[in-house]
Amino acid sequence: xxxxxxxxxxxxxxxxxxxxxxxxxxxxxxxxxxxxxxxxxxxxxxxxxxxxxxxxxxxxxxxxxxxxxxxxxxxxxxxxxxxxxxxxxxxxxxxxxxxxxxxxxxxxxxxxxxxxxxxxxxxxxxxxxxxxxxxxxxxxxxxxxxxxxxxxxxxxxxxxxxxxxxxxxxxxxxxxxxxxxxxxxxxxxxxxxxxxxxxxxxxxxxxxxxxxxxxxxxxxxxxxxxxxxxxxxxxxxxxxxxxxxxxxxxxxxxxxxxxxxxxxxxxxxxxxxxxxxxxxxxxxxxxxxxxxxxxxxxxxxxxxxxxxxxxxxxxxxxxxxxxxxxxxxxxxxxxxxxxxxxxxxxxxxxxxxxxxxxxxxxxx
Ligand code: MG
Numbered sequence: 001x002x003x004x005x006x007x008x009x010x011x012x013x014x015x016x017x018x019x020x021x022x023x024x025x026x027x028x029x030x031x032x033x034x035x036x037x038x039x040x041x042x043x044x045x046x047x048x049x050x051x052x053x054x055x056x057x058x059x060x061x062x063x064x065x066x067x068x069x070x071x072x073x074x075x076x077x078x079x080x081x082x083x084x085x086x087x088x089x090x091x092x093x094x095x096x097x098x099x100x101x102x103x104x105x106x107x108x109x110x111x112x113x114x115x116x117x118x119x120x121x122x123x124x125x126x127x128x129x130x131x132x133x134x135x136x137x138x139x140x141x142x143x144x145x146x147x148x149x150x151x152x153x154x155x156x157x158x159x160x161x162x163x164x165x166x167x168x169x170x171x172x173x174x175x176x177x178x179x180x181x182x183x184x185x186x187x188x189x190x191x192x193x194x195x196x197x198x199x200x201x202x203x204x205x206x207x208x209x210x211x212x213x214x215x216x217x218x219x220x221x222x223x224x225x226x227x228x229x230x231x232x233x234x235x236x237x238x239x240x241x242x243x244x245x246x247x248x249x250x251x252x253x254x255x256x257x258x259x260x261x262x263x264x265x266x267x268x269x270x271x272x273x274x275x276x277x278x279x280x281x282x283x284x285x286x287x288x289x290x291x292x293x294x295x296x297x298x299x300x301x302x303x304x305x306x307x308x309x310x311x312x313x314x315x316x317x318x319x320x321x322x323x324x325x326x327x328x329x330x331x332x333x334x335x336x337x338x339x340x341x342x343x344x345x346x347x348x349x350x351x352x353x354x355x356x357x358x359x360x361x362x363x364x
Contacts, residue, residue, distance in 0.1 A: 010042050019097035021268040023175045029162045033155040043161050044101035050158045056112040056144045062352035064118040068305045069353040075196045088184040095250045098177050106167035106181040113140025116353040120306035128317045132341040138170045140349050176268050179275035187245040195238045202299045211291050212284040217241045252278045312360040320344040
């Protein structure tokens with residue numbers, strides 16, 4: 001017997017343990033630039049490591065999720081959001097006998113292209129790029145892994161497998177693992193945005209009683225723990241919200257996959273939305289999403305700070321267009337192939353909130 005577990009043994013485990021419709025790492029369509037395979041890591045495990053070791057991944061720590069980065073030590077950042085998405089993706093993938101490593105790698109990479117200052121930052125960057133091809137964070141995540149990261153001397157990007165890269169195309173999710181990561185992203189932000197909004201005092205319990213997803217979990221927690229008070233109460237309710245969502249997705253998806261008679265990875269690729277909520281929860285989630293937009297994302301304490309931050313983003317963007325010599329070396333080398341506007345957009349999209357604020361201060 002080998003002194004260590006080989007990649008071939010791990011691939012054999014996948015063939016034995018995973019569902020017939022899971023994406024097996026040994027059947028990957030491979031990488032754009034061929035590389036020798038590894039002795040004791042599968043292709044998707046390597047992808048996961050490449051993503052975690054990227055510079056863009058480390059910068060997620062200092063990027064806003066919803067509440068401006070640095071305003072509270074317990075509020076989610078883009079990094080902690082990403083780690084929660086990866087955790088929920090793994091739970092769902094494993095329960096459905098899908099490839100956990102693939103779902104996790106997609107989840108870890110899904111927000112690499114996010115701009116500073118959350119969704120307001122994304123909107124402002126899209127506005128700055130209106131005449132030059134626009135900006136959208138999912139597309140940018142692909143640019144990060146295919147072009148902007150450059151740890152290897154022989155090719156640009158992280159040279160990820162085509163299954164992980166396809167998982168970042170939100171419009172055409174070809175594997176069930178990609179659909180899992182996509183839905184896990186939603187489950188994660190529904191629950192943590194409620195949690196953070198309560199911690200940040202922009203939501204109170206009375207408002208939340210109107211929200212079915214909240215009320216369902218709150219009633220159940222109050223029945224089990226009638227004496228529980230804040231802050232423990234809302235933490236437990238959030239836990240229940242996540243648990244209901246995950247259980248619903250696992251049960252509903254298992255049933256859908258069964259009734260659609262999905263037998264192989266190719267069958268799964270031909271059908272969209274096999275990984276899904278029950279109709280009842282999907283409609284409750286739509287109401288929750290609407291509630292979050294009305295009461296959290298555009299709450300003055302959230303929107304006003306983000307608006308000020310976005311104004312900085314616009315000023316910094318314009319300043320680089322006027323004086324490209326202030327761009328970093330790697331960005332300067334891309335001007336010729338990508339054009340100045342796109343190069344500035346890539347540069348700014350990659351910035352952390354605090355770096356952008358520093359750059360803004362230099363202009364004053
Ligand atoms: Mg996300």
